[in-house]
Amino acid sequence: MAEVKATLPQRCLTLSILVCLCSVAWSPVALAESAWQEDGWLTTTLAQDRLDAGDEFGCYGIPGLSWQTDPGAVATECRTYIEQRVAASSWGDVPISTYTPGGLTMAQHTTVAEQGFVVHGDNTGLSVSAWHDANNTPTDKWDWYNLGRRGGSMEQLIGSLEEVQTAVEEGGLVNLYWVGRVNDATIRHDRDISAYLAEVPNVWLTTWGEAWSYWTVNDCYEFTHDTQTEGEQTVLIFESLVTEECSAMNPEAWNVPITWVLDLDGANVESIEGPSGPLADITGVRKTTEGYAQAEGEHLHLSVVNGHQVEIRYNGSSSHDVVGRTEFFNNHSAAVTIAAHETHDLFKWSKRFVDDDHLVFTWLVEPREGLSEAGWLRYVAAGVAISTVIGMLLVLKKEGLGPLAKGQDAQPSSPPKSE
Incomplete structure (x- = not known):
C-alpha cells in the first residue's frame, strides 16, 4: 500500500487555521473587550434623567486600548460602547465629543475625527486651539481638536470661585473639570461654585457637543422669511432651512436651536407659533431649548432648530430684517x-x-477595568475551537489522511498502474 505523507502546503494550511482561531480570540480589540466591565447605569432611567436635564455623553477611553498606539481603534470602540447603551444627547444620538490625551499628532486627531468625534479636549497640546481664553474663538473645525480648560475644577479645595467668576465675566466658553472619584475616594464638589452658577445671569449652560453644533452654523446656513397681513397684524413666516449642502459640510452636527436676531422696527411680538404649538418666552432661560425673548421695543431673539417654520405675529405693518x-x-x-x-x-x-439641577455635564464615559462577565467565554470558545480542529486531524490520521498521517498506511487515492 502507498504511503501518504503530509505535504508542506497541508501543514501550512493546518497552522494557518490554528493561527486564525487564536487571532480572533486574542486580537487587540477582543482582548480589550474582555478586559473591562460596562457601566450598567448607562442603560437605566438614571442616564435618561441626565439627558432630560440637558447633559451629554461622550468618550473618555477603553481599557486595554491606547490612544497613542491606535487612536482610531479607541474612538471606534468607544463610539460603539456609547451607541449600544445610551443616546449622546437629547439633540442627537451619535456621540461627537471625546477626551484625548496630550501628545497626539494632528494626523492622529484627524483619525479620531474620522470616527465621528469632532470635539477633543481638553488642553491636548496642539498648536491650534479653541477657547483657551475669552478671545480664542475657533475659526476652523480642527481648532476644536484642542478645546481649552477654563475656570478650573469643580472639586472642593481645588476649585476656585474667583477663577470661575473671572472666566465667566471675560466671556467666551468656560470649560470646567470634574472627576467623581479617585481610586476609592469620593471627591466633593465646590458648593460655592455651584451656587454661583445657579444665579449668574447671561450664561448659557451647555455641553461640548451642543456648543460645537451651534458654532457650525457659521460655516453654512440658509433661511427663508416672508410676511403677510391679517387685519391690523403682520405675520412674519420664518424658517432656518435644512439643506444638503450644509448637512454635508458638518454631518456630525446635531440640530440644536440657533438664536436668530430679527429687527421688527420697534414692534412687539404678540405670539409665535411653531410646528408643535406656541413657542415659549425663554427670556433668561440658560439651557438649550426652542423659544423666543424680546425686551420692550428691541430686537427679537428667536431660538429654533433647522426645519421648524414659525409664524411671528405682531401689531402694525412695520418692516423687518433678519440681522443675523x-x-x-x-x-x-x-x-x-x-x-x-x-x-x-x-x-x-x-x-x-x-x-x-441647574448644572449641565458632558459625561466622558469609559468602561470599568477588569474581566467582563462574559470575558471567560472567549477563552472557552477558543479552547473548544482548537480542540475541535485537533480532534478532526486525529480522526483523519486514523484514516491515513491529513498532515498527521505521515508514515501511516492508507488506501491509495487511485489504482496502481499495471506492470
Whole structure:
C-alpha cells in the first residue's frame, strides 16, 4: 500500500487555521473587550434623567486600548460602547465629543475625527486651539481638536470661585473639570461654585457637543422669511432651512436651536407659533431649548432648530430684517460646560448633583477595568475551537489522511498502474 505523507502546503494550511482561531480570540480589540466591565447605569432611567436635564455623553477611553498606539481603534470602540447603551444627547444620538490625551499628532486627531468625534479636549497640546481664553474663538473645525480648560475644577479645595467668576465675566466658553472619584475616594464638589452658577445671569449652560453644533452654523446656513397681513397684524413666516449642502459640510452636527436676531422696527411680538404649538418666552432661560425673548421695543431673539417654520405675529405693518445670529444661545454673553472625566460609574459620578439641577455635564464615559462577565467565554470558545480542529486531524490520521498521517498506511487515492 502507498504511503501518504503530509505535504508542506497541508501543514501550512493546518497552522494557518490554528493561527486564525487564536487571532480572533486574542486580537487587540477582543482582548480589550474582555478586559473591562460596562457601566450598567448607562442603560437605566438614571442616564435618561441626565439627558432630560440637558447633559451629554461622550468618550473618555477603553481599557486595554491606547490612544497613542491606535487612536482610531479607541474612538471606534468607544463610539460603539456609547451607541449600544445610551443616546449622546437629547439633540442627537451619535456621540461627537471625546477626551484625548496630550501628545497626539494632528494626523492622529484627524483619525479620531474620522470616527465621528469632532470635539477633543481638553488642553491636548496642539498648536491650534479653541477657547483657551475669552478671545480664542475657533475659526476652523480642527481648532476644536484642542478645546481649552477654563475656570478650573469643580472639586472642593481645588476649585476656585474667583477663577470661575473671572472666566465667566471675560466671556467666551468656560470649560470646567470634574472627576467623581479617585481610586476609592469620593471627591466633593465646590458648593460655592455651584451656587454661583445657579444665579449668574447671561450664561448659557451647555455641553461640548451642543456648543460645537451651534458654532457650525457659521460655516453654512440658509433661511427663508416672508410676511403677510391679517387685519391690523403682520405675520412674519420664518424658517432656518435644512439643506444638503450644509448637512454635508458638518454631518456630525446635531440640530440644536440657533438664536436668530430679527429687527421688527420697534414692534412687539404678540405670539409665535411653531410646528408643535406656541413657542415659549425663554427670556433668561440658560439651557438649550426652542423659544423666543424680546425686551420692550428691541430686537427679537428667536431660538429654533433647522426645519421648524414659525409664524411671528405682531401689531402694525412695520418692516423687518433678519440681522443675523448671536454668538451663544439666547444671546448670552458666555457659555459654561462641565466635563466629567473618567466616568465609569454614572451613579457615583452624578449622585452629588441631584439637587444641582441647574448644572449641565458632558459625561466622558469609559468602561470599568477588569474581566467582563462574559470575558471567560472567549477563552472557552477558543479552547473548544482548537480542540475541535485537533480532534478532526486525529480522526483523519486514523484514516491515513491529513498532515498527521505521515508514515501511516492508507488506501491509495487511485489504482496502481499495471506492470
